Amino acid sequence: MRVRVQLYGTLSLxxxxxxxxxxxxIELAEGATIKDLLDHLKISESQGAVVTIGGRIRKxxxxxxxxxxARVFQSVHGx
Amino acid sequence: MKLIKVNMDSKTIAVEDVPxxxxxxxxxxxxxxxxxxxxxxxxxxxGPENKLIFAPGLLSGTPMVNTSRISIGAKSPLTGTIKExxxxxxxxxxxxxxxxxxxxxxxxxxxxxLSLLRIDQAGxxxxxxxxxxxxxxxxxxxxxxxxxxxxxxxxxxxxxxxxYQLAAASIQSSDIDGRPCRAAGRxxxxxxxxxKGLKALVIDQGGQSADAIADPATFKEANKVIVKTIKAHPxxxxxxxxxxxxxxxxxVNSMGAxxxxxxxxxxxxxxxxxxxEAMAKLIQExxxxxxxxxxxxxxxxxSNEYVDKNGxxxxxxxxxxxxxxxxxxxxxxxxxxxxxxxxxxxxxxxxTMSTGVGVAVAMDAGYREFGDRAAAIEMVEEIGKGxxxxxxxxxxxxxxxxxxxHDRVAVVKGQSIAAYDPRAMLGNGxxxxxxxxxxxxxAGNVVGEYLEQKLDPLNAEGQVEASRNLxxxxxxxxxxxxxxxxxxxxxxxxxxxxxLKAINAKFGTQLGPEDVxxxxxxxxxxxxxxxxxxxxxxxxxxxxxxxxxxPLPPHNQVFTISDEELDRTLDF
Numbered sequence: 001m002r003v004r005v006q007l008y009g010t011l012s013l014x015x016x017x018x019x020x021x022x023x024x025x026i027e028l029a030e031g032a033t034i035k036d037l038l039d040h041l042k043i044s045e046s047q048g049a050v051v052t053i054g055g056r057i058r059k060x061x062x063x064x065x066x067x068x069x070a071r072v073f074q075s076v077h078g079x
Numbered sequence: 080m081k082l083i084k085v086n087m088d089s090k091t092i093a094v095e096d097v098p099x100x101x102x103x104x105x106x107x108x109x110x111x112x113x114x115x116x117x118x119x120x121x122x123x124x125x126g127p128e129n130k131l132i133f134a135p136g137l138l139s140g141t142p143m144v145n146t147s148r149i150s151i152g153a154k155s156p157l158t159g160t161i162k163e164x165x166x167x168x169x170x171x172x173x174x175x176x177x178x179x180x181x182x183x184x185x186x187x188x189x190x191x192x193l194s195l196l197r198i199d200q201a202g203x204x205x206x207x208x209x210x211x212x213x214x215x216x217x218x219x220x221x222x223x224x225x226x227x228x229x230x231x232x233x234x235x236x237x238x239x240x241x242x243y244q245l246a247a248a249s250i251q252s253s254d255i256d257g258r259p260c261r262a263a264g265r266x267x268x269x270x271x272x273x274x275k276g277l278k279a280l281v282i283d284q285g286g287q288s289a290d291a292i293a294d295p296a297t298f299k300e301a302n303k304v305i306v307k308t309i310k311a312h313p314x315x316x317x318x319x320x321x322x323x324x325x326x327x328x329x330x331v332n333s334m335g336a337x338x339x340x341x342x343x344x345x346x347x348x349x350x351x352x353x354x355x356e357a358m359a360k361l362i363q364e365x366x367x368x369x370x371x372x373x374x375x376x377x378x379x380x381x382s383n384e385y386v387d388k389n390g391x392x393x394x395x396x397x398x399x400x401x402x403x404x405x406x407x408x409x410x411x412x413x414x415x416x417x418x419x420x421x422x423x424x425x426x427x428x429x430x431t432m433s434t435g436v437g438v439a440v441a442m443d444a445g446y447r448e449f450g451d452r453a454a455a456i457e458m459v460e461e462i463g464k465g466x467x468x469x470x471x472x473x474x475x476x477x478x479x480x481x482x483x484x485h486d487r488v489a490v491v492k493g494q495s496i497a498a499y500d501p502r503a504m505l506g507n508g509x510x511x512x513x514x515x516x517x518x519x520x521x522a523g524n525v526v527g528e529y530l531e532q533k534l535d536p537l538n539a540e541g542q543v544e545a546s547r548n549l550x551x552x553x554x555x556x557x558x559x560x561x562x563x564x565x566x567x568x569x570x571x572x573x574x575x576x577x578x579l580k581a582i583n584a585k586f587g588t589q590l591g592p593e594d595v596x597x598x599x600x601x602x603x604x605x606x607x608x609x610x611x612x613x614x615x616x617x618x619x620x621x622x623x624x625x626x627x628x629x630p631l632p633p634h635n636q637v638f639t640i641s642d643e644e645l646d647r648t649l650d651f
Contacts (some may be wrong), residue, residue: 048530052333056334057334057530075314076330076530078524079399079400079520
């Protein structure tokens with residue numbers, strides 16, 4: 001299945017040639033979870049990574065529906 | 080350990096040892112406990128009975144990194160409650176280097192009289208006539224001060240808004256580069272300073288009479304652990320230097336909690352244009368600085384220098400709450416306009432958050448269209464000019480709502496909420512409702528709990544406890560002089576122990592881990608006691624009605640925490 005991913009914070013620096021307006025199209029196995037997505041991106045949750053889909057934060061074990069738009073952030077505690 | 084007491088009636092200054100009741104207190108702990116003990120709760124905030132207290136944190140002026148927060152306290156003209164507003168810059172370290180625990184300003188000068196308080200390298204304080212600076216905006220004023228007293232001078236000052244005694248006036252604090260771009264913005268403490276006839280504190284940075292550290296070797300070791308921890312932390316070590324607090328625009332919009340168009344929507348259509356990422360890209364393209372040291376002894380570097388298309392300085396530091404208030408709330412999706420508004424607010428000396436929300440209320444009431452960039456700039460300029468509308472806007476969003484007879488005003492106890500809609504981040508709503516300061520994001524911000532998935536922002540369960548714990552922890556942190564970025568990074572047991580070791584090593588005390596929340600609770604109790612004596616009740620710990628009635632898109636929820644739950648938040 002395909003997932004459109006946009007990276008925020010300093011995460012985009014890890015992907016050479018990343019263009020934010022376009023984001024990245026990623027191919028994952030059916031039934032893939034948030035953890036699988038982060039593993040694919042080589043980002044660990046201990047680095048403060050957070051994934052939102054459809055306006056909600058998704059947990060590591062949550063399954064990702066096909067064709068969604070995922071945003072990956074780093075945790076920030078306040079401004 | 081000395082207090083500088085300045086009487087603005089008699090123009091006299093007394094230097095005293097810190098009284099026993101206040102020994103061991105610093106920052107917010109000192110300002111709040113002293114105000115509760117000494118200021119008549121029902122007094123006029125702009126009258127002679129109010130006291131304006133400037134207190135560096137317990138660790139300010141030591142070699143400890145990121146301890147440059149100055150707490151400023153008084154009874155607030157905006158909220159009528161007790162108030163502590165803290166700011167970064169260089170002044171806390173400068174006072175600490177002089178061994179000054181607090182500057183307490185009492186009384187009130189005769190109408191029209193203006194002075195500045197000068198403290199020299201030897202710690203000698205004097206009041207200097209400042210009539211010639213009357214009406215001067217802060218950037219021009221600070222330039223004059225640096226020319227007169229030297230580059231190594233720290234300044235806290237008010238602009239025209241403070242002199243007009245407007246209820247949302249700020250006290251501006253000079254940064255490392257000598258710019259008055261840091262603000263104790265909340266609560267209108269600039270108006271208290273203006274009412275006292277005090278234009279500025281002008282303090283030499285070369286003091287060498289800091290209070291001795293009881294155990295320097297242990298202190299040094301503790302500092303090493305703290306430095307290592309901050310540098311390794313993903314937020315303090317990576318996101319903050321790259322994007323600053325503006326890094327929150329993306330996650331909060333993506334969670335549907337960014338109050339937009341005067342809190343009628345939770346996602347701002349143009350947020351990608353005003354995000355931290357967009358700002359960093361723009362600043363880099365134009366040759367400005369995305370990573371900048373704003374405060375003394377800072378190793379986080381969350382500041383930035385925003386420049387225009389010609390590479391010329393506009394403002395520093397453009398931060399999340401300001402981007403929200405002057406951008407999302409007003410429907411303005413243009414960073415250049417937002418940066419200009421930030422500069423104007425700093426220069427006029429008025430809180431960016433109250434001002435942005437006030438502009439949004441005016442737009443919502445139909446005075447101008449949402450998204451009208453020129454109108455927003457014009458409205459803020461009116462504050463500086465002291466026009467009739469400028470005075471209304473400078474008195475904060477509640478005054479604007481009253482003027483237009485418009486009741487959609489996102490304030491609690493007269494102070495505007497911050498950039499987290501209570502309907503989509505329920506715990507932040509609990510903090511806004513119950514903080515003794517009025518709605519205040521710095522009092523106990525729950526956003527990190529959501530991003531770290533410790534709590535569901537839309538589920539009522541656990542929100543009161545989260546807000547309580549954060550309000551207690553923040554009140555304790557606000558005593559130390561540590562900035563929030565460093566504090567968040569020090570959440571590990573090892574770092575927490577190092578921080579406690581540093582405090583004990585400085586004062587020769589034997590405080591244990593349980594003393595930290597105890598200090599936070601002591602501060603909150605004093606603040607709530609003052610408010611109660613001033614006439615506040617649980618009924619004041621409520622959000623505006625529309626948060627309970629109007630569902631916020633995209634989650635279409637209202638604020639669901641009951642009054643009973645709110646009342647047990649800080650019921651110690």
